[in-house]
Amino acid sequence: AQKITQTQPGMFVQEKEAVTLDCTYDTSDPSYGLFWYKQPSSGEMIFLIYQGSYDQQNATEGRYSLNFQKARKSANLVISASQLGDSAMYFCAFRDSNYQLIWGAGTKLIIKP
């Protein structure tokens, strides 16, 4: 069975610094997808970035980039130039062949002014 792990329950980062949120997964499927979502205190889940298992390049979306290391089965989220509004819970999710998402435990990111 697939498994996804976020080892950092919480992180404090100074504003304007870059931050890396860790995510590792375990699967034997050759085809899969990896997602990162942000959940602010208001509760809505906001899609940030996607990486497909066959994608040759790391995904990027504005200040978000995904450091995809397939052999290591890791898909870390990098946020450059962090802002106060980045404070939120961040969830890594693995999409299996049934298109269901398997969620990590989440990392609470707090940006300090």
Add this chain to the structure above:
Amino acid sequence: GAVVSQHPSRVICKSGTSVKIECRSLDFQATTMFWYRQFPKKSLMLMATSNEGSKATYEQGVEKDKFLINHASLTLSTLTVTSAHPEDSSFYICSATGGQGHNEQFFGPGTRLTVL
């Protein structure tokens, strides 16, 4: 981008009553909708997957008769918590996918249910 609405955003009810939560895809047709439950400071727990016009597929441990899911159209799914009890108090979130893009799920804003 794709927008999913959820109503109500917050509901407080008495024990024993039933509560219906609506999830709508506003600008796309949702072939599949998902219902999640989230406990405080925890990750999302998938309750069920529903495809338009067919019965929902429930995850292990989720009571079908307790959590009734109807996906009557390509833009609407409902979750009814029947005979709610205080332990059903939680944050319920729906998501929808229409098969576009990376098949990403677009989430509603969630419903906070409090059962007294």
